[in-house]
Amino acid sequence: ERTFITTLTKKMAEDLTDYFKEMGVKVKYMHSDIKTLERTEIIRDLRLGVFDVLVGINLLREGIDVPEVSLVAILDADKEGFLRNERGLLQT
Numbered sequence: 001e002r003t004f005i006t007t008l009t010k011k012m013a014e015d016l017t018d019y020f021k022e023m024g025v026k027v028k029y030m031h032s033d034i035k036t037l038e039r040t041e042i043i044r045d046l047r048l049g050v051f052d053v054l055v056g057i058n059l060l061r062e063g064i065d066v067p068e069v070s071l072v073a074i075l076d077a078d079k080e081g082f083l084r085n086e087r088g089l090l091q092t
Contacts, residue, residue, distance in 0.1 A: 002046055003071040005055045012075070013055045026051035031058075 013029040020027040032058045046054050
């Protein structure tokens, strides 16, 4: 079973990844500072079970399809900038 965790900022993704590592969870993060080739390798490793949790920003907005993922956690989904805009809740 694999998990996506979506955060609002790069720092939040990195900090949460560090926390999970301290707890013994096999985890990696992915955001725009990660090169495209490395992102592909990260997704491959997630699918192969090298690690179980992927933390990042915009994971759900990029049309990613990973059937092995059974849980998606959206941190701070109530904050403006993720699911909300000036007018209201957006459906994704």
